[in-house]
Amino acid sequence: MPVCQSCHHKWSWKQTFVKSFALIGGMRCPYCDEKQYITARVKKRSTVIPLFIVLLTAIGNFFFTPTHVFLYSLAILLPLVLVINPFFVELSSEEEPLF
Numbered sequence: 794m795p796v797c798q799s800c801h802h803k804w805s806w807k808q809t810f811v812k813s814f815a816l817i818g819g820m821r822c823p824y825c826d827e828k829q830y831i832t833a834r835v836k837k838r839s840t841v842i843p844l845f846i847v848l849l850t851a852i853g854n855f856f857f858t859p860t861h862v863f864l865y866s867l868a869i870l871l872p873l874v875l876v877i878n879p880f881f882v883e884l885s886s887e888e889e890p891l892f
């Protein structure tokens with residue numbers, strides 16, 4: 794779970810999950826109200842992983858069976874990524890450039 798870089802409180806899964814949808818402009822710490830940003834490393838990773846899953850299921854779909862397999866795997870994998878994502882979030886007190 795992410796730790797606030799300002800007050801060093803650990804955020805709960807629920808707090809992180811809700812706040813991680815506010816990707817632009819950072820997230821306010823529920824304990825000290827300081828703005829926290831997701832690190833560039835984590836942002837990159839959270840973009841690459843869903844893309845990778847989509848690509849993988851698309852390739853699997855192309856070589857093996859019809860379209861519904863692709864849809865089912867997306868319906869299972871994408872929520873799974875959303876649920877486990879808060880465990881891997883890292884916080885920074887300053888917004889880091891992506892590139």
Ligand SMILES: [Zn+2]
Nearest residue numbers: 797800822825
């Ligand atoms: Zn804090």
